[in-house]
C-alpha cells in the first residue's frame with residue numbers, strides 16, 4: 001500500500017483494499033490526524049472545563065494573571081499539566097526555571113515534586129514574582145522554592161561556580177529570547193545526564209516560519225531550533241503545545 005512507502009492517500013487505499021465509502025471517510029479522518037489539530041475556542045474550553053486536571057489554585061493564578069498587561073506570557077494550562085506529568089514520570093527532585101513571571105510554571109512543577117523536591121527560579125521582576133510568592137505560600141510550597149532575582153545568565157553562572165553542574169533533573173527555559181542560546185548551553189551543563197531541558201515559545205506565534213520576520217527574538221529562536229535539532233548531545237523533540245515546547249534529554 002502507498003502508506004507503507006510513507007505516502008498515504010486514502011482514496012488509493014480504498015481502491016486497492018475495497019474499503020467502503022464510509023471507510024474511505026474514516027481514511028480521510030486518519031489522514032487529517034497526520035497534522036496537529038487546530039485548537040478552536042470551543043475545543044479549548046472542552047479541554048479546560050471537561051478533561052483538564054489543572055489544580056484549582058493554578059486556575060486562580062491563571063485568572064489573576066491573564067488580564068495583566070503581559071498576562072499572555074504565562075504558559076498554557078495544558079502545558080503546565082504536561083510539565084507536571086513529565087516531572088512525575090521522570091522522578092524530578094531538582095527543577096530549575098529560567099523565567100518565572102507570576103509563578104505558574106514553577107507552581108505547576110513544584111506541586112508535582114516529592115516532599116524533598118526543590119525549585120530554583122530565576123527572574124528579574126520583583127513586581128511579578130511578588131504575585132508568584134503569594135500563590136506559592138498559599139499552596140504550601142514556598143519553602144521548596146529558591147527565587148533568584150537577577151539576570152539569569154548571572155544566576156546560572158553562579159550556580160555553576162558553586163559546583164551545581166549536573167545537579168538538576170529538569171530545567172525550563174522561558175525568559176528573554178536573545179539569551180536563549182546562552183541559557184541552553186548553561187542548562188546543558190547544569191542538568192544531569194538523562195535529565196530534561198524544556199525550551200518554551202519555540203514556534204513564537206508562528207513567526208519562526210515567516211521569512212519576513214527578522215526580529216532579534218525570532219532569529220534567536222530560529223538559531224536555537226536548528227541547533228537543537230542537530231545537537232548530538234541530546235535526544236530531542238519539538239511539541240506543538242502552547243507556543244511550541246522543545247524537549248531535550250541530555251545524553
Ligand SMILES: C[S@@+](CC[C@H](N)C(=O)[O-])C[C@H]1O[C@@H](n2cnc3c(N)ncnc32)[C@H](O)[C@@H]1O
Nearest residue numbers: 073074075099100101105123124151152175176
Ligand atoms: C514568558 S515569562 C515566564 C512565564 C512563566 N514561566 C510562567 O509560567 O508564567 C518571561 C519572564 O522572564 C523574565 N526575564 C526577562 N529577562 C530576564 C533575564 N535576563 N533574566 C531573568 N529573567 C528574565 C521576565 O521578567 C518574565 O517574568
